[in-house]
Amino acid sequence: MKAPPFAYAAPVTIEGALALLAAHEDAKVLAGGQSLMPALNLRLAAPSVLVDINDIPELSEVSVTPAGLRLGALVRHSRIGSDPLIAGAVPLLGLAYPHIAHGAIRTRGTIGGSLAHADPSAEWPAVCLVCDAVMELRGPGGGREVPADAFSLGVFTTAIGAGELLVAIRFPAWPASRRAGFSEVARRKGDFAMVGAAVTVDLGAHGVCTAARIVLFGASDRPIRRHAAEARLCGRVPDAALLREVASVATEGLDPSSDLHASAEYRRRVAPVMVRRALAYALSLPEAARAA
């Protein structure tokens, strides 16, 4: 099918984009188009105006400072996968990248678009939650910052308000002692995850876990942190038995939905395996290689 008619503008500044969003109530932002164009072609969306943000150079900026990594909202998936500076600064981005779509989609799709789209099975929102990333928004009333745990509000729903633009994502500096792991299961390579886990583990003296982050995605209406499981890891030296225990705590009370891609039962069954594999990868423990 073909996209419905709309008017198009490609501002070259953030202010220009904000003015267009303010002037046209049902305008939509066009970033990589890799979720919006399918929606237009399928006539699931019919905005009267598209505000193409691809000509705003500021939105593609990348910077690494002692405070951490800052990615402009328009940084493309392919750049995250190919720029060693980015995966060097936040290794979890590099681990998640190969699971996202395919070459011809990664060259266009953007991290900001993925976050704004808020598919519960998408990888970047989960990575942002694990890393305590902060979203920089700009709107008619100026700028504001939203932490990742207050950003995803449900299926295709975020804290981005009317007339607001996501301009950048900030990741705090990555401590040298932090390890990361990522695991997901999808129907085919490059598909959205049926369910997945993203984790970080900080190890102190004698291999004792001093902090841990465990996030599940595709298991709820948004990526979710598993605080009880994280607490179970802290203060202990992780081994295969502990990972098994932590994985089971991480998936207690999980209430995933059934859809075309997977049943709730399947998601519940596989979720602990994803947690175990991600943790085992992070800690270089043998569980990683074992079949589910």
Add this chain to the structure above:
Amino acid sequence: MTPTESLFITLTVNGEAVSREVAARLSLADFLREELRLTGTHLGCEHGVCGACTVLMDNEPVRACLMLAVQARGRSVTTVEGLTPPAGGLTPLQAAFQRRHAVQCGFCTPGMLMSATALLAGNPDPTAEHVRDALSSNICRCTGYVQIVEAVMEAAAEART
């Protein structure tokens, strides 16, 4: 800045400058097929999944069904027609597809060729795993992929000798 329902665009397609007034809603794929009559770019799904519409924009693979024609302004687009060497005939990759019977109905072939061309440009010595990974973005309903992977490997080996 006033949003408009059509724009005058200039871009390069297969090495030639092209200028046209186009509707904002027109996809790059429909622009290529219907305005320029370059019907080698196929449309299977129009939502990014099948890969039949894959073309190169500034040497990177993109889905022509997921881009607006107006977004290609000022860019250089290469379609399967643009692969033809100046003297005519087939590229080594196309010849390998022919030799290896990597084509049955041919619907997926333009997209396969463009994805494989992009792969080989960035990685002249791919493993079969690399080839499978790159072509995982393209769906073929006929060949079963084995000959397609073989053809790409053969073209790569040939280019290295």
